Amino acid sequence: MPIAAVIFDLDGVLxxxxxxxxxxxxxxxxxxxxxxxxEATRAMMGMSSPEWSHYMHESLGIPLxxxxxxxxxxxRLEALYRRRLPLIEGAQxxxxxxxxxxxxxLASSANRTLIxxxxxxxxxxxxxxxxxxxxxxxxxxxxxxxxxxxxxxLSVCPSRCAAVxxxxxxxxxxxxxxxxxxxAPNRDFPPSAEALARAxxxxxxxxxxxxxxxxxxxxxxx
Numbered sequence: 001m002p003i004a005a006v007i008f009d010l011d012g013v014l015x016x017x018x019x020x021x022x023x024x025x026x027x028x029x030x031x032x033x034x035x036x037x038x039e040a041t042r043a044m045m046g047m048s049s050p051e052w053s054h055y056m057h058e059s060l061g062i063p064l065x066x067x068x069x070x071x072x073x074x075x076r077l078e079a080l081y082r083r084r085l086p087l088i089e090g091a092q093x094x095x096x097x098x099x100x101x102x103x104x105x106l107a108s109s110a111n112r113t114l115i116x117x118x119x120x121x122x123x124x125x126x127x128x129x130x131x132x133x134x135x136x137x138x139x140x141x142x143x144x145x146x147x148x149x150x151x152x153x154l155s156v157c158p159s160r161c162a163a164v165x166x167x168x169x170x171x172x173x174x175x176x177x178x179x180x181x182x183x184a185p186n187r188d189f190p191p192s193a194e195a196l197a198r199a200x201x202x203x204x205x206x207x208x209x210x211x212x213x214x215x216x217x218x219x220x221x222x
């Protein structure tokens with residue numbers, strides 16, 4: 001069956017934000033006497049806000065309620081985005097090119113307020129027919145929930161969706177959702193070799209993401 005929709009991740013695919021998330025969480029951890037852990041950034045990639053705030057509270061020892069941790073981290077990120085949105089080179093061109101041919105969805109671990117802010121600042125809000133935050137589903141990535149919900153809102157069977165992802169947890173989530181997966185590996189936090197091997201296609205940059213890329217996925221399945 002031909003692909004009928006394309007679903008993007010946000011952080012690391014459309015915005016170069018993983019290092020900003022890491023810095024904001026580190027700052028909150030230091031300010032409130034928590035204990036930083038080397039593996040914390042990778043552990044939290046893909047988690048929903050309830051999941052990563054509980055992780056910071058319990059595993060990093062931050063003596064704040066998880067809801068307050070979320071508030072403090074998001075405040076910092078929103079301020080950074082409003083000063084300069086770290087849009088990845090080629091993001092707008094790729095979204096516009098694919099949006100001219102397929103309905104687009106967004107399946108993100110970011111909070112709803114950040115998703116809406118990024119799309120507004122990037123002038124891409126109208127290009128997405130459905131957007132889903134991990135805080136709106138039961139489990140964040142690597143669970144497939146956010147991708148399955150995006151497909152549901154697009155009224156497209158998951159097996160007829162192509163997903164664009166950059167991280168280990170994101171790639172696993174999209175694969176487990178039964179989608180055809182394009183990996184655009186995050187350079188600062190590259191996905192594991194095992195997760196990358198599960199992708200249908202790997203691209204070096206968003207310059208390589210055009211309608212012919214999606215059509216190649218269709219051809220490979222025939």
